[in-house]
Amino acid sequence: xxxxxxxxxxxxxLAAPHFLMGQGREAGDYDYDKEVLFGINKNFNGGLIGGxxxxxxxxxxxxxxxxxxxxxxxxxxxxxxxYSTILGNSFIxxxxxxxxxxxxxxxxxxxxxxxxxxxxxQVSVLSAIGPSFGIIxxxxxxxxxxxxxxTRVQYDPEVHQSLSYxxxxxxxxxxxxxxxxxxxxxxxxxxxxxxxxxxxxxxxxELGYELEGFTKEIPLMPTTENRQxxxxxxxxxFYGFRK
Numbered sequence: 001x002x003x004x005x006x007x008x009x010x011x012x013x014l015a016a017p018h019f020l021m022g023q024g025r026e027a028g029d030y031d032y033d034k035e036v037l038f039g040i041n042k043n044f045n046g047g048l049i050g051g052x053x054x055x056x057x058x059x060x061x062x063x064x065x066x067x068x069x070x071x072x073x074x075x076x077x078x079x080x081x082x083y084s085t086i087l088g089n090s091f092i093x094x095x096x097x098x099x100x101x102x103x104x105x106x107x108x109x110x111x112x113x114x115x116x117x118x119x120x121x122q123v124s125v126l127s128a129i130g131p132s133f134g135i136i137x138x139x140x141x142x143x144x145x146x147x148x149x150x151t152r153v154q155y156d157p158e159v160h161q162s163l164s165y166x167x168x169x170x171x172x173x174x175x176x177x178x179x180x181x182x183x184x185x186x187x188x189x190x191x192x193x194x195x196x197x198x199x200x201x202x203x204x205x206e207l208g209y210e211l212e213g214f215t216k217e218i219p220l221m222p223t224t225e226n227r228q229x230x231x232x233x234x235x236x237x238f239y240g241f242r243k
Contacts, residue, residue, distance in 0.1 A: 032199065033059045037240030043210070044232040045075050051101075053236050063111045069128060071103040075212075075230055077220040089168030091141055094221045096155045098137040101212065103186050105130035115194060122194040122204075127187070132212050134182035136219075140170025157223050184214035184228075199242065206236040 039053035051073030057065045076099075082090045107128025115122035138154040144165045145151055152170045153160075160166065190208025213229040220226055 032242035035065075035202070035240055035242045037202070037238045039206070039236040039238030041071065041073060041234055041236045043073065043234035045078070045230055046073060046232075050074065050234065053238065055238070055240070057109065060108075063114075065109040065111075067107050067109060067126075067128070069105045069107065071101070071105065073101045073103070075099040075101050075134075075218075075220075077224060077226070079221060079224050083163065083166075085166060085168050086164070087167055091166060091169045092139070093163060093166070094155070094157065094223050095139045096157075096222050097139055097218070097220050098135075099182075099218050099220060100135040100137065101186075102133040102135070103130055103212070105186070105188070107188075109192070115196075122192075124192040124194070125190070126192060126206075126208075127189045129187045130185070132182075132184035132186045132214065134184060134214055134218065135176075135179045136182055137173075137179040138175035140174045142167040142170060182214045182216055182218060184212060186210060186212040201239070201241050203239050204237075206238060207234075208236075209233055 035055075035057045037053075037055040037057075039055070040049055041051040041053050043050040051071055053069065053071050055067050055069040057067035059065055077095070080092050080095055083093050084090050105128040107126055109124050109126035111122065111124045113121070113123040140152050141155050141160065142150050142152050143160055144167055150167055152174065154175060188208050188210040190206050192204060192206045194202050194204035196202045196204075209231070210233075211229070211231045215228070217226050217228045
């Protein structure tokens with residue numbers, strides 16, 4: 001598949017809910033009108049758990065919904081790798097900053113296949129867009145300054161050149177008060193597969209693609225190529241309530 005074909009498929013997926021939403025008829029017999037979903041995200045730019053997800057949706061027509069969502073994700077450089085220290089700790093060599101992305105979004109969802117009450121699978125296609133607020137927080141390491149002393153500082157490739165002197169990472173959220181803000185925008189497109197045996201709640205899986213860009217380059221790892229545009233495939237496991 002050529003690169004141009006891939007972009008065409010992506011654009012069609014992004015546009016599908018907006019072109020098709022007008023084709024649904026007015027509903028009076030649909031199973032639910034509102035939903036609140038919570039999820040855990042895994043993406044190619046994140047760790048074991050890439051982020052958290054909240055979605056609040058309401059019905060427009062029988063087959064279309066609008067929703068507001070909030071994502072909070074930890075964005076990583078693809079070249080990040082963990083190393084073990086002589087103390088048994090692990091750290092990311094070369095990493096200088098974290099990037100925590102907060103993404104409020106507005107989107108539309110089109111139901112392709114409905115789930116019958118208490119059985120079956122519901123399949124939907126959705127797209128969303130919104131601003132991105134990136135929190136650039138320093139990545140701290142514990143670095144040996146002598147045989148008996150160490151200090152916790154932000155990693156600096158000009159200073160901390162000896163891998164064997166790094167004893168581990170800093171404390172959780174250390175240096176968060178020194179964070180900087182990056183402004184950007186994001187867009188995503190996805191397929192949603194919903195399961196469950198009760199009408200009042202839902203369990204499901206969302207598979208999709210997300211593109212995010214900031215107004216400046218984010219220096220996650222100073223010694224490698226850094227970016228201001230990030231793209232990633234992702235999946236989200238979610239659970240929620242409907243009425």
